[in-house]
Amino acid sequence: MTVSNHHWRRFKNGFMQTLTCACAMLVVTPLVLVFYHLLHEGFTSLNWAFFTQLPKAVGETGGGMANAIAGTFILLGQAALVGVPVGVLGGVFLSEYGSSRLNWAIRFAADTLNGVPSITWGIVVYALVVVPMHGPSALAGGIVLGMMMIPLVMRTTEEVLQLVPTGYREAALALGIAKWKMIVRIVVRTALKGIVTGALLALARVAGETAPLLFTAFGNLGWAHSLKEPIAAMPLLIFNYAISPYDDWHRQAWAGAFVLLMLVLAINVGVRFLTRDRYRRNS
Amino acid sequence: MPAISPLTPIRASDHTAGTHGTALTARNLSVFFGQHQVLKRVSLDIAARAVTAIIGPSGCGKSTFLRALNRMHELTPEARMEGDIRLFGEDIYARHVEPVVVRRRVGMVFQKSNPFPTMSIAENVTVGLRLNGLRDKTTLTERTEQSLRMAALWDEVKDRLHAPAISLSGGQQQRLCIARALAVQPEVLLMDEPASALDPLATSHIEELILELKRNFSIVIVTHNMQQAARISDFTAFFYLGELVEFGPTNKVFMNPEKRQTEDYVTGRFG
Numbered sequence: 001m002t003v004s005n006h007h008w009r010r011f012k013n014g015f016m017q018t019l020t021c022a023c024a025m026l027v028v029t030p031l032v033l034v035f036y037h038l039l040h041e042g043f044t045s046l047n048w049a050f051f052t053q054l055p056k057a058v059g060e061t062g063g064g065m066a067n068a069i070a071g072t073f074i075l076l077g078q079a080a081l082v083g084v085p086v087g088v089l090g091g092v093f094l095s096e097y098g099s100s101r102l103n104w105a106i107r108f109a110a111d112t113l114n115g116v117p118s119i120t121w122g123i124v125v126y127a128l129v130v131v132p133m134h135g136p137s138a139l140a141g142g143i144v145l146g147m148m149m150i151p152l153v154m155r156t157t158e159e160v161l162q163l164v165p166t167g168y169r170e171a172a173l174a175l176g177i178a179k180w181k182m183i184v185r186i187v188v189r190t191a192l193k194g195i196v197t198g199a200l201l202a203l204a205r206v207a208g209e210t211a212p213l214l215f216t217a218f219g220n221l222g223w224a225h226s227l228k229e230p231i232a233a234m235p236l237l238i239f240n241y242a243i244s245p246y247d248d249w250h251r252q253a254w255a256g257a258f259v260l261l262m263l264v265l266a267i268n269v270g271v272r273f274l275t276r277d278r279y280r281r282n283s
Numbered sequence: 284m285p286a287i288s289p290l291t292p293i294r295a296s297d298h299t300a301g302t303h304g305t306a307l308t309a310r311n312l313s314v315f316f317g318q319h320q321v322l323k324r325v326s327l328d329i330a331a332r333a334v335t336a337i338i339g340p341s342g343c344g345k346s347t348f349l350r351a352l353n354r355m356h357e358l359t360p361e362a363r364m365e366g367d368i369r370l371f372g373e374d375i376y377a378r379h380v381e382p383v384v385v386r387r388r389v390g391m392v393f394q395k396s397n398p399f400p401t402m403s404i405a406e407n408v409t410v411g412l413r414l415n416g417l418r419d420k421t422t423l424t425e426r427t428e429q430s431l432r433m434a435a436l437w438d439e440v441k442d443r444l445h446a447p448a449i450s451l452s453g454g455q456q457q458r459l460c461i462a463r464a465l466a467v468q469p470e471v472l473l474m475d476e477p478a479s480a481l482d483p484l485a486t487s488h489i490e491e492l493i494l495e496l497k498r499n500f501s502i503v504i505v506t507h508n509m510q511q512a513a514r515i516s517d518f519t520a521f522f523y524l525g526e527l528v529e530f531g532p533t534n535k536v537f538m539n540p541e542k543r544q545t546e547d548y549v550t551g552r553f554g
């Protein structure tokens with residue numbers, strides 16, 4: 001073993017370490033930048049009117065996003081109503097029933113759907129809901145976000161159910177408990193935190209979606225009076241404001257992006273809180 | 284007098300059943316996993332209110348036999364069974380018989396203790412009753428105490444019935460699982476190496492408990508521990524490669540076996 005060989009190896013080792021570290025930092029940098037920028041621009045643009053007032057007409061300064069904030073919550077509520085039950089039940093089927101061949105097909109479909117560009121979902125719901133209803137609506141917006149949640153929730157549900165030891169299932173069945181009761185009261189109950197976590201993360205994932213809402217929820221400068229009317233949503237309004245030529249709208253777009261980020265962050269913190277003692281128990 | 288103890292002399296008439304009759308009869312029982320035949324035409328009588336031990340080398344089909352006795356093997360999709368099993372004369376595989384009903388009458392305790400982690404001690408005991416529709420609070424409370432007493436756990440947990448079940452020690456958890464199985468009032472209790480994961484003290488607790496339980500229940504226990512089989516069982520069945528090689532009163536199987544293979548196995552001279 002020669003000295004130069006030794007140096008060369010040390011160099012290679014150091015080089016690899018630096019390279020991997022740089023790539024890892026590359027992941028963190030945008031988050032830090034976005035965060036800093038949003039905090040700087042968005043937080044300073046926030047005021048009471050932002051939360052309480054409707055958007056002003058084109059060119060006027062002032063006003064807020066009250067309708068879009070409410071709209072986002074309404075859309076997310078509907079999305080959860082569609083996405084969580086279907087996703088959870090589908091996940092239960094994959095984990096507890098089904099045959100390996102059928103499950104393979106379903107898993108493949110779900111994973112493919114997770115990678116489908118979100119605008120495609122918008123087109124599908126446009127055809128399925130908007131056209132028959134003769135116009136965009138809050139309902140269509142909720143459905144499209146809910147449909148996007150289904151494959152996400154389904155796969156996470158399946159994964160956390162698979163973590164429940166088979167011993168619990170056998171113990172329950174050996175007591176003469178019916179299979180569906182065993183699933184609901186023992187298996188799902190044991191994995192409940194994980195299921196809720198998966199649902200919340202899926203919700204956070206669709207909360208900022210803009211493209212699928214473009215021709216479903218469509219946006220609304222005022223309040224929507226029913227789910228059949230188009231509804232405002234924060235991502236849509238941010239998009240419209242950001243591409244406008246007005247400084248005040250730019251300011252509000254920053255503020256909107258900041259609030260949206262806080263919403264997603266709050267969901268993620270909630271998830272951390274739920275899962276904090278996940279590994280403490282269990283044998 | 285509960286059945287025959289390993290120390291009493293054997294009479295020929297005791298060969299197939301205890302003094303309380305027969306709880307389970309297996310006739311020509313074969314079990315297949317896909318193409319692989321795991322049990323080969325096993326015929327065996329399980330005496331009522333006695334302890335029957337199943338012994339044999341690893342992989343010989345002891346667990347498979349046990350699981351066929353309460354239809355648990357049906358959970359394995361590729362498993363297939365032939366033959367006939369009767370519980371006090373009733374065919375448990377008859378078309379109109381539901382597996383859940385069989386499993387309520389033939390309970391099971393597993394090697395790895397598995398109390399439900401989301402439930403308290405008391406909830407674990409009554410789970411079989413509650414999920415089968417029993418709502419009455421007083422009955423549930425009564426059954427909790429009764430089952431925990433039978434499992435010799437009452438004194439240790441009576442002040443913390445609402446504590447999480449997983450806060451118990453390993454041996455206590457296993458007795459909790461026995462209490463949980465007893466609460467649904469089965470007639471037969473199947474135990475698959477119930478003490479193999481426990482320390483000697485906890486093991487002797489379980490053994491004493493089994494001797495106590497056989498007054499009211501018919502017990503089948505799988506064990507790899509020859510001393511344990513000799514100490515607690517009235518009858519012993521020796522399985523080898525899916526076949527029942529020898530079956531009889533425990534002290535005969537241990538002291539004076541008919542087959543060479545049995546002798547080699549119980550004396551530890553087995554390859």
Ligand SMILES: Nc1ncnc2c1ncn2[C@@H]1O[C@H](COP(=O)(O)OP(=O)(O)OP(=O)(O)O)[C@@H](O)[C@H]1O
Binds near residue numbers: 316339345348
């Ligand atoms: N689910 C299954 N699918 C396929 N083969 C199985 C399955 N369960 C058991 N077997 C096979 O059946 C045979 C008997 O297994 P079994 O678990 O009954 O043995 P055992 O006597 O209980 O062994 P041990 O003492 O190790 O617990 C083994 O060859 C095993 O590989």
Ligand SMILES: [Mg+2]
Binds near residue numbers: 345346347475
């Ligand atoms: Mg076994």
